[in-house]
Amino acid sequence: MEYKILDENxxxxxxxxxxxxxxxxNAIVKPFDQVEVPMAxxxxxxxxxxxxxxGSKILYEIVNNLDFSSMERVYTPWPDFEALLRQExxxxxxxETQTPLAKFPLLGITLQYELNYTNILTILDLAQIPFxxxxxxxxxxxxxxxxxxxxxxxxxxxxxxxxxxxxxEIILPKLLQLYRDLQREIGSRPKRREFLLKACLLQGVYVPxxxxxxxxxxxxxxxxxxxxxxxxxxxxxxxxxxxxxxxxPETMLLPFGEVIHxxxxxxxxxxxxxxxxxxxxxxxxxPVRERSLELLxxxxxxxxxxxxxxxxxxxxxxxxxxTEIESLVDTLxxxxxxEGVGLALPSLRVDSFSVDLAHRVQEVRxxxxxxxxxxxxxxxxxxxxxxxxxxxxxxAVSGAFDAGWSSLKLYFMIGLxxxxxxxxxxxxxxxxxxxxxxxxxxxxGQLRISISVATFVPKPHTxxxxxxxxxxxxxxxxxRYLRSLIKSRQISLSTHDAKTSFLEAVFSRGDRRLxxxxxxxxxxxxxxxxxxxxxxxxxxxxxxxQLGIDAHDYAHREIEQTAVLPWDHLDSGIRKEWLQxxxxxxMACQETDxxxxxxxSLCGVCMDYxxxxxxxxxx
Amino acid sequence: xxxxxxxxxxxQLRWISHLDLIxxxxxxxxxxxxxxxxxxGFNPRPKMSIAAPLALGLxxxxxxxxxxxxxxxxxxxxxxxxxxxxxxxxxxxxLYEVPSKGPSLMSLVTVSHYQFRFxxxxxxxELEKIVELINxxxxxxxxVEQKRRTRTIDLKPGIFALYTxxxxxxxxxxxxxxxxxxxxxxPNYIVDLINEHLQEPLELEDYIIQREKILLxxx
Numbered sequence: 001m002e003y004k005i006l007d008e009n010x011x012x013x014x015x016x017x018x019x020x021x022x023x024x025x026n027a028i029v030k031p032f033d034q035v036e037v038p039m040a041x042x043x044x045x046x047x048x049x050x051x052x053x054x055g056s057k058i059l060y061e062i063v064n065n066l067d068f069s070s071m072e073r074v075y076t077p078w079p080d081f082e083a084l085l086r087q088e089x090x091x092x093x094x095x096e097t098q099t100p101l102a103k104f105p106l107l108g109i110t111l112q113y114e115l116n117y118t119n120i121l122t123i124l125d126l127a128q129i130p131f132x133x134x135x136x137x138x139x140x141x142x143x144x145x146x147x148x149x150x151x152x153x154x155x156x157x158x159x160x161x162x163x164x165x166x167x168x169e170i171i172l173p174k175l176l177q178l179y180r181d182l183q184r185e186i187g188s189r190p191k192r193r194e195f196l197l198k199a200c201l202l203q204g205v206y207v208p209x210x211x212x213x214x215x216x217x218x219x220x221x222x223x224x225x226x227x228x229x230x231x232x233x234x235x236x237x238x239x240x241x242x243x244x245x246x247x248x249p250e251t252m253l254l255p256f257g258e259v260i261h262x263x264x265x266x267x268x269x270x271x272x273x274x275x276x277x278x279x280x281x282x283x284x285x286x287p288v289r290e291r292s293l294e295l296l297x298x299x300x301x302x303x304x305x306x307x308x309x310x311x312x313x314x315x316x317x318x319x320x321x322x323t324e325i326e327s328l329v330d331t332l333x334x335x336x337x338x339e340g341v342g343l344a345l346p347s348l349r350v351d352s353f354s355v356d357l358a359h360r361v362q363e364v365r366x367x368x369x370x371x372x373x374x375x376x377x378x379x380x381x382x383x384x385x386x387x388x389x390x391x392x393x394x395x396a397v398s399g400a401f402d403a404g405w406s407s408l409k410l411y412f413m414i415g416l417x418x419x420x421x422x423x424x425x426x427x428x429x430x431x432x433x434x435x436x437x438x439x440x441x442x443x444x445g446q447l448r449i450s451i452s453v454a455t456f457v458p459k460p461h462t463x464x465x466x467x468x469x470x471x472x473x474x475x476x477x478x479x480r481y482l483r484s485l486i487k488s489r490q491i492s493l494s495t496h497d498a499k500t501s502f503l504e505a506v507f508s509r510g511d512r513r514l515x516x517x518x519x520x521x522x523x524x525x526x527x528x529x530x531x532x533x534x535x536x537x538x539x540x541x542x543x544x545x546q547l548g549i550d551a552h553d554y555a556h557r558e559i560e561q562t563a564v565l566p567w568d569h570l571d572s573g574i575r576k577e578w579l580q581x582x583x584x585x586x587m588a589c590q591e592t593d594x595x596x597x598x599x600x601s602l603c604g605v606c607m608d609y610x611x612x613x614x615x616x617x618x619x
Numbered sequence: 620x621x622x623x624x625x626x627x628x629x630x631q632l633r634w635i636s637h638l639d640l641i642x643x644x645x646x647x648x649x650x651x652x653x654x655x656x657x658x659x660g661f662n663p664r665p666k667m668s669i670a671a672p673l674a675l676g677l678x679x680x681x682x683x684x685x686x687x688x689x690x691x692x693x694x695x696x697x698x699x700x701x702x703x704x705x706x707x708x709x710x711x712x713x714l715y716e717v718p719s720k721g722p723s724l725m726s727l728v729t730v731s732h733y734q735f736r737f738x739x740x741x742x743x744x745e746l747e748k749i750v751e752l753i754n755x756x757x758x759x760x761x762x763v764e765q766k767r768r769t770r771t772i773d774l775k776p777g778i779f780a781l782y783t784x785x786x787x788x789x790x791x792x793x794x795x796x797x798x799x800x801x802x803x804x805x806p807n808y809i810v811d812l813i814n815e816h817l818q819e820p821l822e823l824e825d826y827i828i829q830r831e832k833i834l835l836x837x838x
Binding site: 007009010011012013016017018021023024025254256257258304305306307308309310339340 | 631632634635636638639642643645646647648649650651652657663675676704706707738823824825827
């Protein structure tokens with residue numbers, strides 16, 4: 001098939017053409033025709049978001065380091081660029097070599113967020129690739145999914161040929177090698193089915209078409225039936241046991257324009273065992289695997305020199321829990337502070353230790369302080385297992401005021417299991433208490449407390465997966481109620497759009513029957529659903545209605561613990577019994593220890609996968 | 620030590636904005652470990668300034684940039700080192716020292732010479748005739764949008780020269796335009812002037828404008 005490539009001069013008509021031109025510093029360009037197994041990699045969001053994502057940058061370098069393969073990038077075109085491509089009848093190409101996506105033997109698409117699903121379709125549509133795997137031919141790319149969304153990919157499973165579960169830096173090179181070997185054997189592109197049959201034997205590979213769901217007359221999921229005897233059940237995830245042994249980027253793709261997170265990033269550790277019961281990342285990435293201090297300082301040096309960034313972000317799910325966080329921060333500050341290179345500490349813990357450390361980091365650069373108590377009352381914090389006390393919060397805030405901060409951002413959630421109006425009152429009480437601490441201290445300047453309230457979305461593979469989201473009306477009532485409680489003018493409240501959170505819940509707990517609704521919403525014009533300025537809830541309503549899909553049921557239903565779940569065949573490493581036990585403890589308002597510092601709570605991942613928490617600083 | 624640089628912004632680099640250009644150069648200077656002097660305050664920034672912003676889509680043969688260094692260095696060696704770190708399309712072609720206490724670079728800019736290249740086949744005679752028409756006018760009233768208001772200005776005093784050249788049969792339009800802070804004539808205004816005389820107006824994608832030179836006041 002012939003594909004039309006867009007004339008570069010037309011880029012003058014779109015906003016920020018550099019999003020579509022490639023050739024950034026540290027981009028790796030290998031001639032498409034000279035690579036045995038070229039792979040395209042799509043990030044289904046705007047370039048500015050995709051270029052801020054560490055995981056893709058890691059994979060980019062790993063794959064490009066393979067001599068027989070290459071990775072070329074593509075992002076979802078913003079509507080202005082989409083319109084231009086359509087008007088010109090041009091196909092979507094990769095940034096590196098301007099090769100039409102449809103020509104690649106393999107196309108990876110990362111699943112980061114449920115509200116990116118229509119963006120996947122935009123990419124396939126503009127690349128002239130059929131949506132459904134079963135509609136694609138031997139000449140189309142094999143489409144590979146991955147990322148956190150791989151642990152419940154069912155709403156989009158029919159669009160993918162295979163999906164990888166777990167740490168991509170191990171499984172992706174293996175898949176590419178398998179493809180190369182088969183290709184060498186027969187001297188041409190391997191037959192798709194042959195490749196999938198071999199691939200599904202690799203740990204971490206899920207081939208959706210080999211697992212067919214069945215439903216009873218009432219539409220209740222009964223089971224997943226395997227269509228191939230070799231296909232494993234359940235599909236296990238892939239784990240990097242020792243992060244020091246895993247490949248990591250020595251350079252980093254550098255955007256021309258400023259993107260969302262425009263800084264060098266080093267990953268301190270993967271996984272988190274803090275055990276917050278709403279948190280999916282805390283379940284699917286277990287166990288905790290730290291990088292050594294020595295390796296991290298080396299990586300920081302390499303990245304600062306290769307990129308010229310003046311800020312290094314210390315990435316992980318809870319960076320303050322890194323065993324040698326103080327030594328790391330001190331080392332980096334001593335070494336690079338004089339060059340004007342600062343540090344960013346995302347995910348601060350709510351305690352005075354974290355605030356002190358953040359203060360030390362601020363010596364180079366000043367910014368606001370963000371803390372996430374998540375719930376206002378002690379009772380609710382026990383339910384969600386956010387193991388911090390009111391005292392710790394007060395201590396942290398006091399410390400922040402003493403260190404000179406006057407602007408605080410506090411993150412909370414509403415709609416959590418067991419939440420009552422008293423818990424909402426407790427959020428505002430806490431904020432008011434912070435105002436009174438400020439007054440006692442008689443500090444100069446204007447205090448600003450921004451309360452940001454998200455709506456709880458039940459996530460698969462968490463102890464709260466069975467719990468239904470509260471209705472949109474109830475979300476809005478609780479938001480109004482919260483607002484009515486605020487008395488001090490120093491406190492401001494921002495809330496998340498209830499409809500957005502609803503749609504997230506639908507797709508988070510969705511199954512394969514939702515696929516047609518994504519296509520029809522896309523066809524009606526849904527794009528960039530995670531972006532407020534583009535989100536059109538009416539299109540989704542229309543789509544669900546046309547297809548007779550009860551979206552409310554997916555989001556709001558309280559699922560029975562005995563029910564078969566659309567992600568039961570995908571193993572995150574966490575045993576279902578543990579999730580049930582955690583749910584029961586939550587209902588009893590009881591906490592569970594972090595197994596890094598306390599006893600093992602038997603979630604199962606270490607036993608079933610032969611791995612363990614790897615705390616480099618302790619050994 | 621204050622250094623003035625003549626640099627190019629060509630090829631794909633024409634697709635980046637002025638702000639992104641500054642960021643791109645800043646990062647390249649850091650990669651080259653240039654001992655940049657930083658500003659004071661909470662958010663220290665390298666002391667750097669660019670003569671006259673170039674709009675997105677334009678390329679340039681010679682842009683001007685000043686930056687300050689903490690120490691004295693050999694400029695030849697510095698140039699080689701920096702060029703190793705600049706992306707394709709961006710090149711430092713000349714570096715020289717200027718007095719640290721001198722006037723700001725921006726205040727020195729007077730005019731810029733631009734060359735227009737057309738992708739759409741324009742009849743040579745037609746373009747020459749239009750240029751002649753424009754040149755004969757005493758006054759060139761033009762509506763510009765400034766701060767969300769439309770204002771009529773006279774372009775004539777800001778147009779120092781407008782002429783065509785021929786290179787192996789390909790026709791180029793040349794314009795020398797005032798680019799000082801008091802009067803900044805954007806080169807695309809000239810295209811709008813030409814379009815007034817064309818039956819089929821030029822679209823944005825039908826031409827490329829390249830800045831050939833920026834002229835500075837002597838004192």
